[in-house]
Amino acid sequence: xxxxxxxxxVGVDGSAGxxxxxxxxxxxxxxxxxxxxxxxxxxxxxLYYGGGMTGIGAATLFEAVQADGERAIADARTLAASIDKxxxxxxxxxxxxxxxxxxxxxxHARMLVVGRTGTGGFAEMLVGGTAATVASHAHGPVxxxxxxxxxxxxxxxxxxxVGVDGSPNSEQAIAVAFEEASxxxxxLVAVHAWNDITYEDTRGTARILTQPETLExxxxxxxxxxxxxxxxxxxxxxxxxxxxxxxxxxxxxxxSETAQLVVVGSRGRGGFTGMLLxxxxxxxxxxxxxxxxxxxxERKK
Numbered sequence: 001x002x003x004x005x006x007x008x009x010v011g012v013d014g015s016a017g018x019x020x021x022x023x024x025x026x027x028x029x030x031x032x033x034x035x036x037x038x039x040x041x042x043x044x045x046x047l048y049y050g051g052g053m054t055g056i057g058a059a060t061l062f063e064a065v066q067a068d069g070e071r072a073i074a075d076a077r078t079l080a081a082s083i084d085k086x087x088x089x090x091x092x093x094x095x096x097x098x099x100x101x102x103x104x105x106x107x108h109a110r111m112l113v114v115g116r117t118g119t120g121g122f123a124e125m126l127v128g129g130t131a132a133t134v135a136s137h138a139h140g141p142v143x144x145x146x147x148x149x150x151x152x153x154x155x156x157x158x159x160x161x162v163g164v165d166g167s168p169n170s171e172q173a174i175a176v177a178f179e180e181a182s183x184x185x186x187x188l189v190a191v192h193a194w195n196d197i198t199y200e201d202t203r204g205t206a207r208i209l210t211q212p213e214t215l216e217x218x219x220x221x222x223x224x225x226x227x228x229x230x231x232x233x234x235x236x237x238x239x240x241x242x243x244x245x246x247x248x249x250x251x252x253x254x255x256s257e258t259a260q261l262v263v264v265g266s267r268g269r270g271g272f273t274g275m276l277l278x279x280x281x282x283x284x285x286x287x288x289x290x291x292x293x294x295x296x297x298e299r300k301k
Contacts (some may be wrong), residue, residue: 009109014072017115043096106138169265
């Protein structure tokens with residue numbers, strides 16, 4: 001995994017999802033011996049812009065929002081320190097909208113970590129498609145912390161799962177997945193899903209491919225080729241190959257039910273040019289049963 005600065009950055013807002021993200025990020029930072037940076041965007045300007053609030057009212061509102069932010073930061077710091085008392089922790093509380101702030105923070109982080117949902121209201125950090133927005137525009141890997149069955153209960157066992165589709169972005173995901181599996185001391189499940197139906201045009205006209213047996217042989221060969229060399233680089237990682245006749249999102253969502261982490265490229269070989277987050281990664285960010293690590297293409301400097 002390429003790095004900019006040796007730190008893990010986590011966005012917080014005081015919600016249960018945010019708390020789970022802090023705990024997960026602290027464990028990763030401790031495991032990697034990296035600094036943990038905790039950030040919270042106040043977004044004060046949007047609270048009373050155009051609302052006619054001036055003087056004491058605006059000042060009181062600012063103080064209340066700032067106090068909430070400081071409390072979220074303090075609680076997150078306490079939780080992280082309880083996980084590793086020797087962890088180096090830094091914090092930041094800018095008066096910036098959360099999404100642009102998180103994207104900018106991703107420039108300087110080895111990994112950006114966000115919760116699956118936010119608190120709602122003024123301080124909302126990750127409601128609806130915000131996690132997907134951050135994953136779409138970040139400058140490095142983004143971990144969206146999801147628990148089993150839509151809860152904040154995070155799995156502490158199971159393999160690392162990686163989606164393999166032959167795209168350049170998938171190649172980067174494989175590299176990251178091997179590293180994550182090695183650090184955790186768990187097997188790696190490489191999932192390659194294929195089907196014999198394609199869509200020929202924007203109207204969704206379906207075409208069934210002939211000779212599915214021949215197609216499957218080719219897909220099996222693709223999976224073998226994409227994994228070539230990695231077991232030698234990570235001899236401690238047990239590799240399990242899973243070739244399934246299904247849509248990638250279905251296969252990976254099912255695999256997430258028993259995994260502790262799913263690693264996926266932000267956009268696969270089937271994505272449309274210009275899309276920043278493909279349908280498979282979108283589905284995982286919104287519905288996976290474990291944390292999802294979205295790996296983005298390395299940006300040219």
